[in-house]
Amino acid sequence: MQLKLFEDSPLMLPEDLLEYYPAFLGRDESDQLLQQLLSTVPWQQSKVTMYEKEVLTPRLSAWFGSEPIRSGDQRAVLPWPPELLALKAKVEAHTGISFDGVLLNYYRDNNDSVAWHSDKDTVPGLKTEIASVSLGEERNFDFRSKDNHRRRYTIKLEHGSLLLMKGDLQKYWEHRIAKSVKPMKARINLTFRKVGGTAALQY
Ligand SMILES: O=C(O)CCC(=O)C(=O)O
Numbered sequence: 001m002q003l004k005l006f007e008d009s010p011l012m013l014p015e016d017l018l019e020y021y022p023a024f025l026g027r028d029e030s031d032q033l034l035q036q037l038l039s040t041v042p043w044q045q046s047k048v049t050m051y052e053k054e055v056l057t058p059r060l061s062a063w064f065g066s067e068p069i070r071s072g073d074q075r076a077v078l079p080w081p082p083e084l085l086a087l088k089a090k091v092e093a094h095t096g097i098s099f100d101g102v103l104l105n106y107y108r109d110n111n112d113s114v115a116w117h118s119d120k121d122t123v124p125g126l127k128t129e130i131a132s133v134s135l136g137e138e139r140n141f142d143f144r145s146k147d148n149h150r151r152r153y154t155i156k157l158e159h160g161s162l163l164l165m166k167g168d169l170q171k172y173w174e175h176r177i178a179k180s181v182k183p184m185k186a187r188i189n190l191t192f193r194k195v196g197g198t199a200a201l202q203y
């Protein structure tokens, strides 16, 4: 079932930008996949250059696909394991969208985060559509308007949920996962993307 988003808010983030399915995966399936990914994925901590200094990103990640997520990205391009191919098929069947890569982010605890950003896929002429599956600790996913940073929304991303980001969302809105003062356990987020492999070029 799809929930109506931000129903009570006077500043609605239009539903043509987001679809949220809280129980996309069942509880047992979600628990099992979380444990499997925690123990089998070759997690890496990427470096980014900020103000001419190299800093470690405050989370771990891994990229599965057939080519780099973007040119120059240092992450290894990992081959799809069966459990991620199965999840990709399930996400594609649910959304009707084909994806050719998945970025996994591993937030080890409340100190891990991702800073304000928007995402852009590299396939020219296609709107960025990203399907985001969350496992483990529930975290707040914040949005802010690029034009007016005080226009904000927050949605909690539950264990086993699917969030589809679509339309002009990435053009006009940024998102983040903020650090928290409350102690938190592990969370894995999987963002299925189109980066220009054969799957994405079919339509
Ligand atoms: O962890 C999340 O829910 C979002 C991750 C994200 O924004 C990204 O990978 O681009």
Ligand SMILES: [Fe+2]
Pocket: 117, 118, 119, 175
């Ligand atoms: Fe993102």
